Amino acid sequence: MGTAWKTTVLSLWLVCILSKCSAEVRGYKYLSYSEIQESLQNAAKRYPRLVKLDSAQEVFDLPSVGKCANKQGLQEDCKIWIVEITNWDTRLKDSGRPHMLVSGEVHGDEVIGPQVAVEFMDLLLSNYGKDEKITSLVDTRVITIVPTTNAYGYETQTRGERQSDGEQELDPNRDFAFDQDPDLCMRTVAGRTINELFLAHFYRILITFHGGANVIGYEWGDTAHCRSRRCTLAPDNLAMVKLANRMRDYAGKAGDYESEYKVGDMGSTVYPVNGGMEDWGYGASWNDRIKCSPRTLGGYDLERTDYSDGSHRCLSYLVETGMEKRPDEQKLGTNEEPLVTGGRGDGHVPRNLRLLIAAADALEPYVALNNVTVDSDSLSCTWYVGGAFTVPKTRIEATYPGEKYKFTSHMEAGNGSFPYAGKMHMFSRSIKVRTSGSVYLRAVSIDTDSDLGKNSTSGEPQSHFVRSRSDPDWSYEINFSRVQGSSVFQSKTIHVSLDTGEKLDDDGAGIDWDELETQDGDALDEPQDDDYDYVGEDDDKKPPPEGSEEENETDQDDSSSDGRPSWIRYAVPAGASAGGLLLLALVVQAVRSRRYSTLQDNEYYDGDSEDLEDDEMPLRRYP
Numbered sequence: 218m219g220t221a222w223k224t225t226v227l228s229l230w231l232v233c234i235l236s237k238c239s240a241e242v243r244g245y246k247y248l249s250y251s252e253i254q255e256s257l258q259n260a261a262k263r264y265p266r267l268v269k270l271d272s273a274q275e276v277f278d279l280p281s282v283g284k285c286a287n288k289q290g291l292q293e294d295c296k297i298w299i300v301e302i303t304n305w306d307t308r309l310k311d312s313g314r315p316h317m318l319v320s321g322e323v324h325g326d327e328v329i330g331p332q333v334a335v336e337f338m339d340l341l342l343s344n345y346g347k348d349e350k351i352t353s354l355v356d357t358r359v360i361t362i363v364p365t366t367n368a369y370g371y372e373t374q375t376r377g378e379r380q381s382d383g384e385q386e387l388d389p390n391r392d393f394a395f396d397q398d399p400d401l402c403m404r405t406v407a408g409r410t411i412n413e414l415f416l417a418h419f420y421r422i423l424i425t426f427h428g429g430a431n432v433i434g435y436e437w438g439d440t441a442h443c444r445s446r447r448c449t450l451a452p453d454n455l456a457m458v459k460l461a462n463r464m465r466d467y468a469g470k471a472g473d474y475e476s477e478y479k480v481g482d483m484g485s486t487v488y489p490v491n492g493g494m495e496d497w498g499y500g501a502s503w504n505d506r507i508k509c510s511p512r513t514l515g516g517y518d519l520e521r522t523d524y525s526d527g528s529h530r531c532l533s534y535l536v537e538t539g540m541e542k543r544p545d546e547q548k549l550g551t552n553e554e555p556l557v558t559g560g561r562g563d564g565h566v567p568r569n570l571r572l573l574i575a576a577a578d579a580l581e582p583y584v585a586l587n588n589v590t591v592d593s594d595s596l597s598c599t600w601y602v603g604g605a606f607t608v609p610k611t612r613i614e615a616t617y618p619g620e621k622y623k624f625t626s627h628m629e630a631g632n633g634s635f636p637y638a639g640k641m642h643m644f645s646r647s648i649k650v651r652t653s654g655s656v657y658l659r660a661v662s663i664d665t666d667s668d669l670g671k672n673s674t675s676g677e678p679q680s681h682f683v684r685s686r687s688d689p690d691w692s693y694e695i696n697f698s699r700v701q702g703s704s705v706f707q708s709k710t711i712h713v714s715l716d717t718g719e720k721l722d723d724d725g726a727g728i729d730w731d732e733l734e735t736q737d738g739d740a741l742d743e744p745q746d747d748d749y750d751y752v753g754e755d756d757d758k759k760p761p762p763e764g765s766e767e768e769n770e771t772d773q774d775d776s777s778s779d780g781r782p783s784w785i786r787y788a789v790p791a792g793a794s795a796g797g798l799l800l801l802a803l804v805v806q807a808v809r810s811r812r813y814s815t816l817q818d819n820e821y822y823d824g825d826s827e828d829l830e831d832d833e834m835p836l837r838r839y840p
């Protein structure tokens with residue numbers, strides 16, 4: 218007995234070492250309708266402050282289609298469950314919180330999405346309060362998850378929605394008020410559920426899961442914008458491409474079971490359709506306006522498809538999770554390292570959890586001040602800008618208690634960071650400060666992703682995603698939710714003791730940064746080059762005049778973020794005496810212009826290539 222016991226302990230210890238003693242490894246499984254229902258109900262009970270659970274039947278008064286087995290195996294009306302995750306304690310005080318929608322499936326036999334949807338909920342909830350990034354995500358976003366949008370189709374493993382015996386199945390993904398006949402839209406309860414959600418929220422990102430191809434597709438994909446699989450560029454093409462690429466890169470492969478996602482507009486990567494959810498989600502309130510008059514399910518009020526201008530401006534992604542609509546269960550993967558691209562236990566579920574995390578992270582830019590050190594009369598800060606792609610101007614702002622001025626450091630320029638994938642572009646700055654007392658600090662990002670707003674041939678961007686981060690005049694409001702454009706994003710304010718270097722409790726809530734006068738000059742509105750240690754009054758360290766050879770040589774690629782030297786510029790000089798402030802380090806330099814071709818970021822774009830013949834389509838089955 219002694220020996221056996223020792224062996225067991227030893228092997229447990231080995232397993233523990235190998236798996237870093239992490240929580241129990243769990244292989245993802247296909248859940249039935251009733252198991253999904255149970256998970257959602259348990260989550261709502263366990264996390265009442267983070268979860269709101271409703272069904273489309275109760276909250277939107279929609280009919281139900283078909284019977285689904287409950288936990289006891291009894292047949293009951295199928296419900297379309299809607300989970301809404303955010304920090305509900307603070308939600309009403311934060312009307313600007315951005316919204317995202319995840320639909321697990323609309324085709325009942327494409328079954329990876331529902332597992333991903335439920336596991337995504339679980340990932341957010343079980344890591345809340347434990348993982349800083351996920352906690353912050355839940356605190357700052359509202360995520361609506363509909364695991365089985367076509368619930369009866371999922372229960373019966375049929376593609377469409379069959380509303381009564383002997384009747385033809387209706388395809389929910391041809392059922393939307395866009396590029397469709399008014400008689401042929403809003404015929405399904407699945408379609409109406411998504412429609413009602415769009416009437417109640419201004420979504421910025423929609424992810425709708427399918428199966429049968431290996432694609433992340435974006436607009437356009439309707440027959441009006443696409444001819445023989447060549448589509449005109451959507452006005453928000455640049456944002457669509459950049460986010461699709463980020464999702465693809467972080468998602469990676471599904472273990473050994475599926476290669477990396479192909480990315481492109483839906484018309485060329487899949488095929489054009491009428492009445493697709495994605496084109497509708499993006500364009501139905503400004504591009505194509507149809508009022509649906511279906512005859513099914515007792516009809517549907519015409520007003521329900523009479524949209525306000527702000528309702529359908531959502532970057533909408535069709536995610537075809539892989540060539541197999543229902544791969545073997547072991548290909549779903551395990552929960553070992555779901556947020557590590559190519560990590561242990563990788564498979565279809567982890568890769569799509571990563572895809573969803575990338576989307577949720579990008580919903581809105583945020584600024585994180587992550588390290589501050591005080592050293593006699595100077596203070597060093599590092600910070601980054603997440604949820605963004607490019608950061609043309611960012612700086613530190615500081616003020617002292619009771620001060621009516623704020624002091625600003627020189628501008629930095631660089632890339633946005635994506636912390637989940639470890640892709641960090643850290644900004645760093647040392648500033649001169651008083652030798653005692655305390656200081657309030659924050660980092661600010663200005664004109665974040667402003668290049669997304671300067672599009673091309675296809676016209677002004679129309680999405681909330683782009684306009685909310687580039688256009689201060691962009692303003693829409695519905696149901697205690699606001700989309701308010703801004704060109705400035707800032708970190709939380711922190712309060713630091715200059716005597717001890719410690720972070721003080723006070724979060725600076727009483728400081729109205731906008732009311733403080735700026736002490737540095739206009740010249741600081743431009744990004745500075747990084748290669749100069751400019752220490753103010755020291756004349757011979759001034760940068761060379763604009764356009765000089767030396768200046769051109771120092772122009773560097775902003776994408777190389779790692780291993781940059783730390784440099785010092787005294788941009789916040791505060792005379793220790795009467796609070797007298799010297800304005801130092803005024804450097805004017807032209808903004809380095811960066812141009813983006815709309816296709817530059819999209820290696821996979823097929824819309825303008827000749828080589829994709831119809832018979833070579835990557836798709837054989839109807840996704």
Ligand SMILES: [Zn+2]
Binds near residue numbers: 324426427428840
């Ligand atoms: Zn499908």
